[in-house]
Amino acid sequence: MHAGDLLIKASDDSGSIACVGLDPRPELIPKKIVATAVVEHHDPRHQVAFAFETYLKSILDAVVGHCAAVKIQAACYEAYGSLGWQVLERVAMHAHDLDIPVIIDAKRSDIGSTAVHYRQGLLTSAPSFGAAPLPGLNADWLTANPYLGGDSIEPLLGDPVEGKGIFVLVRTSNQGAEDFQDQLVDDVSLSTVVARKVHEWGQQRRGVSGFSDLGAVIGATWPAQAKELRALLPHTLILVPGFGAQGADASQAVAACTNRGDGIIVNSSRAILGAWRSQADTVDPIEAARNALDTMNQQLNGALP
Amino acid sequence: MHAGDLLIKASDDSGSIACVGLDPRPELIPKKIVATAVVEHHDPRHQVAFAFETYLKSILDAVVGHCAAVKIQAACYEAYGSLGWQVLERVAMHAHDLDIPVIIDAKRSDIGSTAVHYRQGLLTSAPSFGAAPLPGLNADWLTANPYLGGDSIEPLLGDPVEGKGIFVLVRTSNQGAEDFQDQLVDDVSLSTVVARKVHEWGQQRRGVSGFSDLGAVIGATWPAQAKELRALLPHTLILVPGFGAQGADASQAVAACTNRGDGIIVNSSRAILGAWRSQADTVDPIEAARNALDTMNQQLNGALP
Numbered sequence: 106m107h108a109g110d111l112l113i114k115a116s117d118d119s120g121s122i123a124c125v126g127l128d129p130r131p132e133l134i135p136k137k138i139v140a141t142a143v144v145e146h147h148d149p150r151h152q153v154a155f156a157f158e159t160y161l162k163s164i165l166d167a168v169v170g171h172c173a174a175v176k177i178q179a180a181c182y183e184a185y186g187s188l189g190w191q192v193l194e195r196v197a198m199h200a201h202d203l204d205i206p207v208i209i210d211a212k213r214s215d216i217g218s219t220a221v222h223y224r225q226g227l228l229t230s231a232p233s234f235g236a237a238p239l240p241g242l243n244a245d246w247l248t249a250n251p252y253l254g255g256d257s258i259e260p261l262l263g264d265p266v267e268g269k270g271i272f273v274l275v276r277t278s279n280q281g282a283e284d285f286q287d288q289l290v291d292d293v294s295l296s297t298v299v300a301r302k303v304h305e306w307g308q309q310r311r312g313v314s315g316f317s318d319l320g321a322v323i324g325a326t327w328p329a330q331a332k333e334l335r336a337l338l339p340h341t342l343i344l345v346p347g348f349g350a351q352g353a354d355a356s357q358a359v360a361a362c363t364n365r366g367d368g369i370i371v372n373s374s375r376a377i378l379g380a381w382r383s384q385a386d387t388v389d390p391i392e393a394a395r396n397a398l399d400t401m402n403q404q405l406n407g408a409l410p
Numbered sequence: 411m412h413a414g415d416l417l418i419k420a421s422d423d424s425g426s427i428a429c430v431g432l433d434p435r436p437e438l439i440p441k442k443i444v445a446t447a448v449v450e451h452h453d454p455r456h457q458v459a460f461a462f463e464t465y466l467k468s469i470l471d472a473v474v475g476h477c478a479a480v481k482i483q484a485a486c487y488e489a490y491g492s493l494g495w496q497v498l499e500r501v502a503m504h505a506h507d508l509d510i511p512v513i514i515d516a517k518r519s520d521i522g523s524t525a526v527h528y529r530q531g532l533l534t535s536a537p538s539f540g541a542a543p544l545p546g547l548n549a550d551w552l553t554a555n556p557y558l559g560g561d562s563i564e565p566l567l568g569d570p571v572e573g574k575g576i577f578v579l580v581r582t583s584n585q586g587a588e589d590f591q592d593q594l595v596d597d598v599s600l601s602t603v604v605a606r607k608v609h610e611w612g613q614q615r616r617g618v619s620g621f622s623d624l625g626a627v628i629g630a631t632w633p634a635q636a637k638e639l640r641a642l643l644p645h646t647l648i649l650v651p652g653f654g655a656q657g658a659d660a661s662q663a664v665a666a667c668t669n670r671g672d673g674i675i676v677n678s679s680r681a682i683l684g685a686w687r688s689q690a691d692t693v694d695p696i697e698a699a700r701n702a703l704d705t706m707n708q709q710l711n712g713a714l715p
Binding site: 110117118128130131139141143149150151153156178180181184185186187188189190191193194212213214215216217219220223225226227231232233234235237239241242251252253254255256257274277278280282283284286288289290291293299302319344346347362 | 433435436442444447448454455457458463483485486488489490491492493494495496498499502517518520521522524525527528530531532536537538539540542544546548555556557559560561562579582583585586587589590591593594595597600603604608631651667
C-alpha cells in the first residue's frame with residue numbers, strides 16, 4: 106500500500122492521530138522488568154537488551170488498535186551498539202506482526218551514493234553476494250534531514266508502489282531550531298524554503314488518500330509556524346513531535362492539521378513509556394501507558410477542528 | 411588526548427593528511443574473499459559480514475602508519491542491520507588496536523535529549539541498570555548534521571579532555587548541496603552562517619595544536635568555497651570528502667588547508683578499497699589499496715603549499 110494511504114488508513118481504523126514513541130532509556134523501564142532482567146542475565150548489556158525488548162513488546166501489545174503508528178527512535182538503541190540494534194529489529198518485527206505502521210526516527214542524511222544504504226537497511230533490503238537481497242528493518246517510514254539537498258533525499262524515496270515514506274525535517278521542536286531553520290532567505294525562513302521543496306518533490310507522489318509519501322516533521326512547540334507551513338504543504342502528512350514531555354499541549358499539537366482536520370500524526374514518547382513513574386507502585390506500568398495514550402487520544406481528538 | 415591534537419599528531423607521525431574511508435559494499439570486496447565467505451558460511455548475511463570484516467581488517471593492517479585516520483561510513487554497515495553493526499564494532503576495535511584515529515561518519519543529528527544517546531553509542535558509553543556504564547564504539551570523531559542548531563550539537567560535545575571531536579557538515583560535496591547550503595542569508599550562504607557558528611562554538615575548545623575539537627566537513631568539489639570558508643575557520647580541522655571517486659583532484663582537495671599547509675584531512679573511500687578492480691587479477695587487492703594510498707599521499711603532499 107502507498108505509505109501515505111497506510112498511515113491514513115491506520116489513523117481512520119484506530120480513530121487516533123497519535124503515534125507512540127518507542128524511545129527506551131533505562132530510567133523508563135518499570136522496576137519489575139529491571140528486577141527480572143538483573144536476575145535472568147549476568148551481562149549488564151543483556152540486562153538492558155532484555156528489559157528494553159520485554160517492555161516495548163508489552164507496550165506494543167497494549168497500544169495496537171489505539172494509535173496510528175509507532176515511532177522508533179534509533180538513537181536510544183544505537184546507544185547500545187549491535188545488541189541495541191538487535192532489540193530495534195525485534196521491536197520493529199513485533200510491530201509488523203501486529204500490523205502497526207512503523208516510523209523509524211533516525212534523521213538520516215548522506216550524499217546519494219551513501220543514502221541508498223540507509224534505504225536498504227531501514228526500509229527495503231541490501232545486496233548479498235548471491236541473487237537474493239537481504240531484507241532490512243522494513244520500516245514503513247523513515248525521518249530524514251534535508252541539509253544535503255534534494256539529491257540526498259531522492260535515493261531514500263523509491264517508487265511509491267513500494268509503500269515506503271520519508272518524513273523530511275522542516276521545523277524541529279527544539280529551541281536551537283532558530284539557529285538555522287529560522288534564518289531568512291529572500292524574506293522567508295529556511296524552513297519555508299525546505300517546505301516548498303518537500304511540496305515540489307512530493308506532489309506527483311500522492312496516494313488515493315490525497316497525501317504524498319514524502320512527509321514533513323514540524324514540531325508542536327511552534328503552532329504559528331506550523332499553520333504557515335501547512336498552507337504550503339496541502340498534500341503532505343506532517344509528523345508532529347513535541348507533545349507532552351517536550352511541552353506542547355493538544356491545541357498546539359494539532360495546529361498543523363488541514364482544514365478537514367486530518368494529515369497529521371502526533372508523537373508522544375516519554376509521557377507514555379514513563380507514565381508509570383508519576384503513579385503509585387501498585388499501578389501496572391502497561392496500564393499506565395495505555396491510559397496515557399487514551400488521554401492523549403481524547404485530548405487530540407477534542408482539539409481537532 | 412584532545413581530539414584535535416590526536417589528528418594532528420597522527421598526521422605528523424605518518425606524514426599523511428589522508429583518511430582511508432571504510433565504506434564496504436559487496437562489489438568492492440575482492441573475489442578471493444567473497445569465494446572464501448561463500449564456502450565458509452551458508453547464511454548470506456554471514457557471508458557479507460565475514461567478507462566485510464576480513465577485507466577491512468586487512469586494509470587496516472596495510473594502511474597503519476600511512477594515513478592520518480580512517481573514516482567508517484555507518485550507512486554501509488547499517489544496510490545489514492545488527493550484524494552489520496557488529497562488523498562496524500569489530501572494524502573500529504581493530505583500528506583502535508592499531509592506534510589509528512577513527513572517524514565515524516554517521517552524520518547524526520537530533521534534539522538534545524536524544525543526541526546524547528548518539529554520543530553514548532558512538533563516542534563514549536551508555537548507562538546500564540548498575541553503576542558501570544557500557545562502553546560504546548569509542549570512536550574519536552563523529553560527523554554531525556547542523557540543521558537542528560546549536561543545542562543539537564552541544565550534547566555531542568563533551569569536555570575537551572575526554573578526547574572526542576565532532577565534524578559538523580558545513581558544505582557537502584554533492585550537487586544537491588546547492589538546494590539549501592548555498593541559499594543566501596543576509597548576502598552570505600547558509601554554509602557560511604553554519605561555518606561562523608562552528609567557529610564560535612569551537613574557539614574555546616582548542617588543543618595545544620591550536621585546533622579545536624569541533625571540526626567542519628567541506629567537500630573537495632568546491633575549492634573556491636573551501637578557501638572562503640577556511641578564512642572563517644582559522645582554528646578548525648576540516649574533513650574533506652570528495653577526493654578520487656567523487657571527482658576532485660589533489661589541488662582541489664587541499665584548497666581548505668591553512669596558510670601553513672595544515673588543518674585538513676582528505677578522505678578517499680572507493681578509490682582505495684576498490685583499487686584492485688581496475689588492475690590485473692594477479693595483483694593483490696591489499697597491495698593495490700596500499701599503492702592507491704601511497705599515490706594519494708604523494709599527490710596531496712605535492713599539492714600542499
